[in-house]
Amino acid sequence: MKTILNVKNLTKNFGGLCAVSNVSMTINEGELIGLIGPNGAGKTTLFNLLTGVYEPSSGLIELMDQNKSIQIGGLKPYKITNLGVARTFQNIRLFKSMTVLENVKVAMHKNIRYGTLAAILRLPTYYKEEKWVEEKAEELLKEVGLYSLRNELATNLPYGKQRRLEIARALAIQPKILYLDEPAAGMNPQETKELTELIDHIREKYKLTVILIEHDMSLVMKICERIYVLNYGKMIANGTPEEIKQNEFVVKAYLGEEI
Incomplete structure (x- = not known):
């Protein structure tokens, strides 16, 4: 698979608070990726870094464009959008x-x-x-x-x-990468089912790479090929849905236990 997005040691500090700490991800073309974690884990902050809303404190965000690697960390949102990156927001x-x-x-x-x-x-x-x-x-x-x-x-x-x-x-x-921030928030089960089908459909039809933040685990486990897990701003796990389900660190993070 061809890599479309490389995130290396990405960090974002707000004063004395480290909201995203040393996060690395590799996203391949056409993948459907889930980003999960407890409330306050840093998921939306990470999306804001990837789409130019926030400037990284340190680290690299590399977007592959026509076989060229472009460092987009710190670029204005409209410039990142012009490179084929789109998103939705947690608050509509x-x-x-x-x-x-x-x-x-x-x-x-x-x-x-x-x-x-x-x-x-x-x-x-x-x-x-x-x-x-x-x-x-x-x-x-x-x-x-x-x-x-x-x-x-x-x-x-x-x-x-x-x-x-x-x-x-x-x-x-006409994006290459589509970020969806809690697309199923506030939806009933039927709406969530229809949304799941829609995401799968548009990804196939428009040849998109999709990365979504979601708390509805049934949706995440059903359509995502790989899942990244954040907790307190740190990436604690990544893998297939089956691997994530069985990961003790992920289970403990969601139960609120010490890791």
């Missing part, structure tokens, strides 16, 4: 006063090829690109089951559908 961050369709279209700005002059003068290239954007956005909404709600305001969607809209918007940037 939609444009609530925009429609479902508009939320997806706004994420496609980096793929638009017309310039300011063409937009002002409404040249043929403008209309051609806008038509493509609308068709692509509608295609993505069909994938996540929201096409019939495309003209609805995002704020009016029920919670589970807002999660799906976040995924559609992330797909709109």
Whole structure:
């Protein structure tokens, strides 16, 4: 398998608190990876480091792009996004006063090829690109089951559908890596089942590498090929779902016992 992401000795300090400590990971192209751990383990902080929200205190984050290794640690989020990295958030961050369709279209700005002059003068290239954007956005909404709600305001969607809209918007940037931060949070069992199927589907269709944070262990164990486990900011285990289930350090971490 070809490596797409290398994380080496990644550390993030907030004053005297070490939120992520000496973390290393190797992610291969096309993998579906789970990142688990108790509340406060540093999972979202790690995602924020990988996507440019935070700058690392030390360590390397290397993204493979066309057989070149690019050091992305410390880059601005938009620069990392332009390299093909997308994410959703633990707390949903939609444009609530925009429609479902508009939320997806706004994420496609980096793929638009017309310039300011063409937009002002409404040249043929403008209309051609806008038509493509609308068709692509509608295609993505069909994938996540929201096409019939495309003209609805995002704020009016029920919670589970807002999660799906976040995924559609992330797909709109045509990513190579998709980070999902607790995508099943707040969902009922049926919604979680449908979400599991959706994640599996989009990963296969769009040839994505998917890394997800999740507390729903049934979802993690069902779809993830490998799992990394964080506790108090440190990586305490990694392996297949079966290996993780039998790892005494992981069991103790979740039970709150001393390791």
